[in-house]
Amino acid sequence: MGEGRGRVTLAHGNGGRLMRELVRDVFARQFASSELDINADAARLSAFGGRLVFTTDSFIVDPLEFPGGDIGSLAVHGTVNDLAVSGATPRWLSLSFLIEEGFEIDLLARIAASIGEAATACAVVIVAGDTKVLPRGHGGGLYICASGIGICAQDLALGMANIREGDCLLVNGSVGDHGTAILLARHEFGLRGDLLSDSASVLPFTEAALKIEGLRFMRDPTRGGIATVANEISLETGFRVVLDEKALPITEAVSGVCDMLGYDPLYLACEGRVVAIVAASQARCLLAAWQSLPGGGLAAIAGRIEGGRRGVVLRTMLGGERFLAELEDDPLPRIC
């Protein structure tokens, strides 16, 4: 008789090591199949010429409404973005609402309207839904589970397996905005600001990237931020990922708040950003395409895939190196 495997902690939900191990050891071993890839944002289905892409995500956020969005638009953008970074055109969404008893119907209606607007803007249709009511005290007000289906080109071949030494890492805008906006919106720090979440569809950016021949892989840096995406890449490929502090776009507002509160913006969630890995020869071409898109002014070549020891390092402004570890215990309030 063993002692059991212990209990789930908040750190199991932070996108870092504990979550990765939970998914691998508890879920993936039971659900093993050729179509399940726990390193992918979305699954490519083995029918209709491999053109169908399927994803799911749950959304829990406190507060439910925040500067730049709400849980509803976040659910639409998050699902659209998981399909977009997989190289697909998002088409259909399903939404499942877990509503706590006592929830205001007017607030629910505002969130539903926000979902409708975001879906229209992203050209996706909501085709299926479900509503459950949780007894008072058994829910955080509202949780939304969203799934999405998209269509990709038959010959699409994106994935971490394509990544090569010397490739460049690009990001389409400033990092940490969503996470910081949520921290401020909680008022628990006595701070207020006009910082907006970056919650948005990244589809225009992924569409532009798909036209670049040397595109290897894309991912949206949500839970755990860009540092976590870089760690996932390093773990999976065995390469070293070097981020360049000078090049990394972080707004003054975000770095000011993060300095004050002691958070590292590289670990804070973005909800309208995409990280792309491309062949070095094509990096400037993708950068130019991204910078010409609305909202792409801060796009940057922010890192590089290198040989040598596995891991993620930040090359600092002063020329030093700082190790960016995989998240272990939860150093962050729950923000996504």
Place this chain on the structure above:
Amino acid sequence: MGEGRGRVTLAHGNGGRLMRELVRDVFARQFASSELDINADAARLSAFGGRLVFTTDSFIVDPLEFPGGDIGSLAVHGTVNDLAVSGATPRWLSLSFLIEEGFEIDLLARIAASIGEAATACAVVIVAGDTKVLPRGHGGGLYICASGIGICAQDLALGMANIREGDCLLVNGSVGDHGTAILLARHEFGLRGDLLSDSASVLPFTEAALKIEGLRFMRDPTRGGIATVANEISLETGFRVVLDEKALPITEAVSGVCDMLGYDPLYLACEGRVVAIVAASQARCLLAAWQSLPGGGLAAIAGRIEGGRRGVVLRTMLGGERFLAELEDDPLPRIC
């Protein structure tokens, strides 16, 4: 300035009138599209020849493990069944886990194993997943949101719009087993029993029904039971639905417990049952097919579509009629 639309109550989740109105007034008006049908178990997508069917459902059940299943197998069967009653062959599932901080990892592993077994038995693959951890006190232990994709025949045309006066209503087995098993498993009544949930895939039954030419419509009587399905049919078609008490299969164990506790088994959830509406001329043919399947021994022609006043009535053993109203306030503990 109005007073607002009030707050969500448990009755908004019971499958009855309040839920229908919430879905119609708050969600459907914002998500309107030709592909969204709030009366369907699953959506038929407008691509790949209309052969793709997509559904979503959240699973909350207390206790998480019960005689005859657990929340994991329930999530697989529930999603498989929504696709099956839509006339599709279920193929791919996504699962999103909302886990409360402090949840036992061993229990999670048992549930994951149960999911794996159920998926294998139903020949579906789990291709996408998500894990979120809810802070202690913000969740009921574990919620699972499942979405599924199935494939149907291009010329499939099932739907309530096909239902005609004189059609027969069949059910493939006894009703109320799941709901009653859950009530007993809660121990709050000081009762124990060996009653098992009927949680199972209905795919063999829907496949048999699809071979019957006069098949009009199928639905799985989950939340709100067979009385709620009958009400949905009556509301949508304008016909009267007459259920026949003598023919309705209810086990002695279920009717004994329900009598004692004051519940009507016709409103209790089934999780391995399907209701089919077929042309009267084909009813005995479908009945024979169902009765020949494993687990189909209690299948019955249990009702009829009639003209006259809209509504659902139970023709009792004694020849009287009892009106089976749409659920209003929540007369039942939350069991699904």
